Amino acid sequence: MLTVHHLGKSQSERIVWLCEELGVPYELKRYARDPVTMLAPPDYKALHPIGAAPVIVDGDLVLAESGAIVDYIIAKYGNGRLVLGADDADFxxxxxxxxxxxGTLQxxxxxxxxxxxxxxxxxxxxxxATRARVDRAFDFVDAxxxxVEYLAGSTFTVADIMIVFSLTTMRYFQPYDLSRCPNVVSYLGRVGARPAYGRAMKKGDPGMALLLN
Structure with a gap:
């Protein structure tokens, strides 16, 4: 069975959410950050040489990097769901x-x-300069x-799963005022209402306030 090693308040929330959206059977192992340093505990860092979240184990495979894990799970378990094909106008x-x-926002x-x-x-x-670059990135998402309803157009895809962490949980580490981005707030309301998102966040980070606005 696929095992998702989830570090609290981290990009590994993407993987829990993806599994919930796909209905993929998985085992969730949760790890808490050090309350002082906010770093991963030693047993999490030992999972993979890079020592960062997320990490999955699938049989003999140990894989890190959220984008790579999303690609892997979609290719192996997705059956064409949550992605657009090359023949789609919004590909x-x-x-x-x-x-x-x-690549840009996070x-x-x-x-x-x-x-x-x-x-x-x-x-x-x-x-x-860095503040201005981040503002431009948020403005671009807001526009x-x-x-469109979702980033790829009318269809919810893994592009949305990838970006929501940066728009929400990442703001625990780097606060950002979303009042300047009303369309982002509306967008987060749409994705935050998805049942799979709610299940994933309750399982992965129970009790954490979700920064959806």
């Missing part, structure tokens, strides 16, 4: 937003989080979901 949009999640928020921890002057050029 390019699906690909773009699937990779935008970690990466930018991560850089901003690290810069903020350095306690730089508010007018530090690198800090100012996209103003015109």
């Amino acid at each position: 390019a949009q699906f690909l773009y937003w699937f990779h935008f999640a970690n 990466a930018g928020m991560g850089r901003l989080m690290l810069l903020n921890r350095l306690k730089l002057a508010d007018d530090n050029p690198m800090l100012v 996209r979901v103003r015109d």
Whole structure:
């Protein structure tokens, strides 16, 4: 059976959610962050050489990196669900937003989080530039979901599963005011109402307030 090793408040929530959406049988193993450092515990870091979440085990396979895990689960267990084929008119949009999640938005928020921890002057050029880059990324998402129901268009896909962590749980580490992005808030209301999302978050992070607005 597929085993999902879930670190609380981490990108591994994507994998729990994906399994719930697909109805894939899986075993969930939960790990808590250190309450002081907020880092993964030693037994989680020992699962994979990179020492970061998420990690799955499927038979003899141990796999990390959320995008790779999503691709793997979709290819092995998805039966064509939650993805768009190359003949779909929205295929390019699906690909773009699937990779935008970690390639642009999550990466930018991560850089901003690290810069903020350095306690730089508010007018530090690198800090100012990074804040502006993150704002542009949020504005871009906001413009996209103003015109479509989901990132790829009218169909819910793994592109949505990839981006929601950055729009929600990541804000525990790098706060961001979504009042400037009303379309993102409406979008999060749509995806947050999905039963599989609710089940995944209750199983993976019970009691955690969901930052859906």
